[in-house]
Amino acid sequence: MSTDGGRKDGPDGTGSSVDDAVRALLLLMPRMVGRAKRTPMPDELQSLSLAPRHLSLLSYLLYDGPMTVNDLAARLEVAPATVSLMVSELSRKGVLERREDEADRRRRIVSITDTSARPIAAWLAPGATAWRRALEPLTSEQRQMFVDTLRVYEDAMSGEGPTAPS
Template sequence: MPRMVGRAKRVPVPEELRTLALAPRHLSLLAYLLFDGPMGVNGLASRLGVAPTTVSLMVGELSRKGVLERRESEADRRRKIVSISEEHRDTIQRWLGRGATAWRQALAPLTADQRRMFVDTLAAYERGLGED
């Protein structure tokens, strides 16, 4: 696990994004939008395990930098849908997409039950990290 985390940390931020001062908290948000597609602030907050106000602040910051776009939901005009801007989508895909491809390749030979056990094991590990 430490080798895996160390390798992930060494993946450099693409030159096109270096001036944007992206922090680790931004990477998870960008990964969810890249892999799961556009979504609302509450959906992002749920996935990230933080308050919607925290996500709103991050989205505002990244929107001002041109990384994210916000648009009204077709179903509910009061709700904003967040997505990666077209200007940065390809760069972010090349940067973060490699991890998704690696996971898909690693999990492909497993049965559905084996994948579930693997994911459950990682979730238990994550929970254990949070315990005192």
């Protein structure tokens, strides 16, 4: 892959080459995903058959508080119908609840039930703690660049980005 003869510095002499960084990330990413998958789920959530798609939805509700289906859909970048189905499924299981918006009775606000909040927080805590440890030393601009880089990677892997593999 690399044609730089194993040189440690990039062309400008300031760090690893792109190929070195790609190699490191190709080795690192499977380990990260594997560790995330091995995060133990609290006993209270074991029987609920929660999938990775639920993790993002529950994260938004836990960290950002109750919100509408449309707000969740916008943040998750999926159709409101998709979120509505997930909310219905998790409501039937007693994880989420929907209530009327006091300001607009036509709207429904989705939130995590009181009994599910603690085990969900316990499930998400190791990942949040690890990300906080990794991101705290960075400047605001560096953190944003890191997040943007991961988004470009995700887009490229999904075939949606400008640098998608051919």
